[in-house]
Amino acid sequence: MSSPFPASEASGGPAPTVSAGRAFAEGLSRALPIILGYVTVGFAFGVLAVKNDIPPGLAVLMAVSMFSGSGQFVFAGLWGAGAGALSIIAAVSIVNLRYLLMSAAWAPWMASLPRGIRFLLGLGLTDENFAVHITALQQGWRLRLTTLFTCNCATHLGWISGCAVGAFCGGLVSDVRPLGLDYAITAMFLALVVPQCVSRLHVLVAVFTASLSIALKAAGISQWNVALATVLGASLGVALLYKKYGWKRPPEGVSHV
Numbered sequence: 001m002s003s004p005f006p007a008s009e010a011s012g013g014p015a016p017t018v019s020a021g022r023a024f025a026e027g028l029s030r031a032l033p034i035i036l037g038y039v040t041v042g043f044a045f046g047v048l049a050v051k052n053d054i055p056p057g058l059a060v061l062m063a064v065s066m067f068s069g070s071g072q073f074v075f076a077g078l079w080g081a082g083a084g085a086l087s088i089i090a091a092v093s094i095v096n097l098r099y100l101l102m103s104a105a106w107a108p109w110m111a112s113l114p115r116g117i118r119f120l121l122g123l124g125l126t127d128e129n130f131a132v133h134i135t136a137l138q139q140g141w142r143l144r145l146t147t148l149f150t151c152n153c154a155t156h157l158g159w160i161s162g163c164a165v166g167a168f169c170g171g172l173v174s175d176v177r178p179l180g181l182d183y184a185i186t187a188m189f190l191a192l193v194v195p196q197c198v199s200r201l202h203v204l205v206a207v208f209t210a211s212l213s214i215a216l217k218a219a220g221i222s223q224w225n226v227a228l229a230t231v232l233g234a235s236l237g238v239a240l241l242y243k244k245y246g247w248k249r250p251p252e253g254v255s256h257v
Contacts, residue, residue, distance in 0.1 A: 020146055027150025030136075034128045034151075035158035038069075042159045045072055046166020052080025056167035063163035067126060067156055071096050072163075097227040101234070102130045109137050117145065124152025131193075201240060209233030 042063065049059035054076060062072050071092045078088045102125060110118050129152055137143070197203045213229035221228070 023144045023146035024150050026144075027147040028154060030132045030147070030151040031154035031158070034132070034155045037128070038155055038159040039162035039165075041069055042162020042164075043166035043170070045069065045076065046163045046168070047170030048073065048166075049076045049163075050167055050170050052076045054079055056164075059167040060160065060164045063160045067124070067159060068092075068096055068099075069126075069159070094224060094227070097224075098127070098230060099125060101227070101230055102127070105134065106130060109134070109143065112143075113145075121148055121152065124149075124156060126155065129155055201237060204240075205233050205237040208236055 045063075046056070046059055049062075049072075050056060054062075059076075062075065066072055066075075074091050074095050075088055078091055083091075103122065106122075106125065107118075110121065113121075132151065133148060193206060197206050209229045209232070212232060213225045216225035216228060
């Protein structure tokens with residue numbers, strides 16, 4: 001039975017030859033819109049971290065080692081509130097559970113790569129990087145490591161740069177909210193989600209998941225709302241596909257109900 005996933009250059013699949021320069025440029029083109037959002041949101045985090053008594057150097061180290069905007073914001077807020085270490089670790093872990101879901105969706109496309117390469121790519125797996133890479137793969141893009149690593153490294157550098165500027169120069173800004181920087185991450189998510197809603201099924205799952213997440217948060221489940229809504233939304237999508245096609249793979253290009 002043939003694989004439903006595109007052939008990979010890494011696995012020797014019949015992919016067209018592309019120069020390293022072109023693959024590098026493609027990675028930068030994917031990264032640029034993400035970097036614009038990361039720099040602004042990273043700046044906001046740097047300001048927040050310093051205001052919550054996190055040393056600037058530690059704030060930058062967090063950006064280097066964690067690379068999770070939501071996790072870092074949760075850490076800074078709880079640190080400033082005087083929460084204990086175990087509470088902070090638990091909260092950050094719960095917020096970052098969504099990466100398990102993204103990794104599960106990402107894994108089949110990366111299955112042909114060596115384990116070490118998959119591990120390195122996983123270190124750069126963020127919501128935005130996942131969205132641009134998985135969209136390209138679903139549209140038939142041939143796997144090129146230069147493009148993947150260029151995008152991941154460029155966005156990470158953008159995030160670190162924003163955090164560093166905010167941490168060391170954020171004292172000049174008393175409140176980032178009037179600048180609209182706190183909305184940058186939301187706008188970036190919307191820009192990534194909307195192009196992926198290419199069928200009625202995608203729209204239905206997106207609306208259901210967003211609505212459920214908001215409802216769960218309103219009900220007081222503020223740490224698990226995203227993870228639970230994502231699992232239930234994905235389950236709904238699979239159930240609807242199964243209802244229409246059974247266990248057979250839908251025809252190429254068909255994903256609506």
